[in-house]
Amino acid sequence: GAVVSQHPSRVICKSGTSVKIECRSLDFQATTMFWYRQFPKQSLMLMATSNEGSKATYEQGVEKDKFLINHASLTLSTLTVTSAHPEDSSFYICSARGTGRSNNEQFFGPGTRLTVL
Amino acid sequence: GENVEQHPSTLSVQEGDSAVIKCTYSDSASNYFPWYKQELGKGPQLIIDIRSNVGEKKDQRIAVTLNKTAKHFSLHITETQPEDSAVYFCAAISQAGTALIFGKGTTLSVSS
Numbered sequence: 001g002a003v004v005s006q007h008p009s010r011v012i013c014k015s016g017t018s019v020k021i022e023c024r025s026l027d028f029q030a031t032t033m034f035w036y037r038q039f040p041k042q043s044l045m046l047m048a049t050s051n052e053g054s055k056a057t058y059e060q061g062v063e064k065d066k067f068l069i070n071h072a073s074l075t076l077s078t079l080t081v082t083s084a085h086p087e088d089s090s091f092y093i094c095s096a097r098g099t100g101r102s103n104n105e106q107f108f109g110p111g112t113r114l115t116v117l
Numbered sequence: 118g119e120n121v122e123q124h125p126s127t128l129s130v131q132e133g134d135s136a137v138i139k140c141t142y143s144d145s146a147s148n149y150f151p152w153y154k155q156e157l158g159k160g161p162q163l164i165i166d167i168r169s170n171v172g173e174k175k176d177q178r179i180a181v182t183l184n185k186t187a188k189h190f191s192l193h194i195t196e197t198q199p200e201d202s203a204v205y206f207c208a209a210i211s212q213a214g215t216a217l218i219f220g221k222g223t224t225l226s227v228s229s
Contacts, residue, residue, distance in 0.1 A: 006160075034216045043206060043221045044161070093160050095217075104149035104168075104210050106217060108160040 003027055004096050006109035013084055014117055021079045021112045023094030029074035030096035034106065035067075038091040050077050084116045119144040119211045123220025130197050132229045140207035140220050141189040147211040150190045152181060155204045155222075164205075165192070197227045 003026040013019050023033055032051050036044040048069050050056040056069035068080040077096075081088055091113055095106040120143040130136050142150075148169040153161035167174045167181045167190065174181050178197075183190040194201055204224050208217040 004160075043219045046216045046218070049216055091158075105151075105163075105166070107163070108153070110160045111158070113158070 002098070002105075002107045004030075004094065004107045004109040006092075006094060006112050008112060009110060010113045010115075012115045012117065015085050016083055018080055018082045019084055019114060021081075021092055021094075021114075023077045023079070023096070023109050025075045025096045025098060025107075028096075028098035030077075030098050031074065032097045033071055033077040034095045034097075035069060035077075035079050036093045036095065038093060038111075040091075044093060047079075081114065084114070086116045089114055089116045119147060119209050119218040121207060121209050121218050121220040123207050123223060125223060126221065127224045127226070129226045129228065132197060132199060132227055134197055136192075136194045136197050136201070136225055136227075138192045138205055138207070138223045138225075139189060140191070140209075141187075142209045143188070144209070144211040145185075145188065147188075147209045149210045150181070150183060151208050151217065152179075152192045153206045153208065153219075155206065157203075161206060194225075197225075199227050199229050201225060202227045 005024045007022045035047045038044050047062045048056045048058045050069050050071040052071050058064045071077040093111040095108045097106050123140045151166035154164045155161045167183050178195045180193040204222045206222045207220040
């Protein structure tokens with residue numbers, strides 16, 4: 001159990017376009033989802049925390065108007081990178097924490113590789 | 118907030134040897150310490166975790182120890198195999214409902 005999926009796994013887009021990444025918890029309800037960004041050979045950096053039905057909480061330095069997060073249901077959160085630029089190219093990973101589980105345990109998706117040309 | 122330091126950044130061992138990765142944390146209120154394995158191009162996979170009311174936990178070839186007084190915890194992999202080669206991250210969480218804070222990762226290479 002505790003499977004988290006992401007779609008797409010890879011996306012290449014032109015500079016200035018917007019890209020939406022979906023994160024789904026497949027076999028549990030996720031009250032909280034987290035979005036991380038990972039640059040090559042670096043650690044995971046938390047971007048924002050998303051609670052179902054409420055606004056996301058963004059980490060310092062992360063532009064909320066550029067990285068739009070929606071957590072409309074207990075199984076789906078989306079991250080939209082608006083007006084993407086080459087410096088937004090990165091590996092985006094979501095994680096989810098579910099109801100009825102240890103309130104610390106988190107399960108990660110497989111990640112989405114974004115390349116902005 | 119929480120800060121997690123991880124050492125070493127790279128570790129090379131021969132197949133069959135043991136590998137140890139160490140992490141320290143800053144927030145004495147932290148109570149959950151997971152370890153993740155990440156293979157190239159994939160998301161992190163939880164391999165073992167430990168809570169602050171336990172000093173040691175073992176799962177086959179993998180073990181984790183926690184020293185709350187010193188605020189450090191370690192991952193021990195015995196009888197390493199080439200498929201153990203990956204990047205390993207430690208993490209800590211200080212409050213329920215908050216996100217994990219990750220160490221910078223350790224690239225483990227196991228040569229046969």
